[in-house]
Amino acid sequence: MQGQWLGEFNDEFSGTVRLELEERDGRSVGNAYVFYAQKDNLPGLMFRVDIGLVPPFETEVTTTYLHSDGGIMTLEARDSAEASLAERFGKLPIPAKLQVELDFQGDDVVVRYTTIDGQGDVITLIKSSLETPSELVGRxxxxxxxxxxxxxxxxxPRNFIFRGQKKPYKLSTTFHRTWRKNLQLWILDDVRMLYSAMSEQISYPLQLGNMEHNAAFWSLLQHHGYPTPLLDWTFSPFVAAYFAFANVKPEDPASPRIYIFDQAKWNERYGKIGFTADPSPPQLIVLESQRFGNPRAAPQQALATVSNVADIESFIRAKEIQDGQEYLTTCELPATEAPRILRELELMGITYGSLFPGLDGIARDLENRLFRPQTLPA
Known part of the structure; x- marks a missing residue:
């Protein structure tokens, strides 16, 4: 029992529920998050979940208060929130503890919870699956x-951002493509451990308490191949085309895909908010971080999105249905066009060597030039 499950509720109040579990030391552990709609003006909630690997999957969870846009409240902020809620409702509507039962039904999980006075409810959460095929079709x-x-x-320029993929896989971060799903644990343990191990090799000062520096460090980890909740994009449609078609052969059956994300429309609807960390509501944030230690960022016109959602494509699609807008589309071109596309990109100055400065880039460029099949006239 590990993965990420998402659900919504629309009763007296409305909002989202997110459950993230990992199997560790013979247990399934993680967190559940509840965030209410802005109109409800209620704090978010977090519950630590720790269950065995055989049924019954029952546990008692303790309520942790979160700010409505993410982040754990201090004791002072929680006291203030509880006083405001008690005044508003005549009593504190959020119990300190809950009895929870999880019923795993196929890929989904039914959550039953009860309070100390016997009140409760049931909600079904849907697993974020990266194994199901993408539902997007090329424009x-x-x-x-x-x-x-x-x-x-x-x-x-810059209204849209682009991402090239050789195959039409769903959008997902390198962190969420692994077996791990507890993002808070990654932030609290992995990032601090990595910073401790790498700090002597970093030639510029970084403070993890500074959110801009945190974003820069995450980008540095991504640059050096460590799984992160970042997804790479580029402002250049032609750089994206290079990443989609590099090493593609004309006889390949799959059509390379270029994702086109309308970041201007997305930011207009959801605001161009700054970098935040979990625990927070399900979100996708366009992140233009400081480019410490990444000489590839400028030639690649690189930026990233940060997300706590495993299946980013489905998350965006749900927002499109909700908002009546189109944010994400794709261009899918046949592999047979690869030789001409790469030749045109080379004439534009977009090659492996220009995107990856250094000896490796020079060697790859010469290999492509001297060993490439001559499929086009001289």
Missing amino acids: ADLTTWAQFREWAVDRR
């Missing part, structure tokens, strides 16, 4: 390289 107006190139140059 009908962008089926050739010429169409995509013309569309791209007609867009206002």
Whole structure:
């Protein structure tokens, strides 16, 4: 029993529930989060979950108060919140403890909870699955390289961000592609351990208590291959095209995919909020972090999104349905166009060597130039 499960409730109050579990030392442990809609003006809640690996999956959980936009409340802030809630409702509506039973039904989990006075409810949470195929289909107006190139140059720079993938996998961070799902544990343990181990190798001062520095350190970890909750993007549609088609052969059956994310529209709806860490509501934040120690960031026109949601594609799709907007689309081009696309990108100055400065980049560029099949006329 490990993974991430999401659900919603719409009764007297509305909001989201997120459950994250990992199997460790013969137990399934993690956290559950409850965040209410802004209109309800209620604090978020976090519950530590610790259950065995055989039924019954029952446990008593203690309530931790969170700020409505994320972050654990101090004792002073909690006292203030409880006083405000007691005045508003005539009593404290949030119990200090809950009895919880988890019923795993296939990929989903039914959560039953009761308070000390016998009140309770049931909610079904759906597992965030990265194994199911992407539901996105390529745009009908962008089926050739010429169409995509013309569309791209007609867009206002930086309104859209792009990501190239050789295969149409769902969007997910390197952290969420692993067996681990407890992001708070990653933040509290992994980041501090890594910072302690790497601090002597970092030639510039970083303070993890500073959120901008925290974001920069996460980006540094991503740059050096450690799993993080970051997903790489680029402002350049042509850099994204390179990452989609590099090493693709014309006979490959899969169509490379270029994701197109309307960050201007997304930020207009959800606000261009700063970098935050878990525990927080389900979210996707566009992050332009400081580029400490990453010489590739500038030539790649790189940026990232940070998310606490495993299945980013489904999360965005749910927001599209909710808002009546379109945020995420894809361009899927046939692999047969790869030689011409890569040749045009080379003429633009977009090669492995330009995107990955250094000896490796030089060697790869020369390999591509001297060993590439001559499929186009000289």
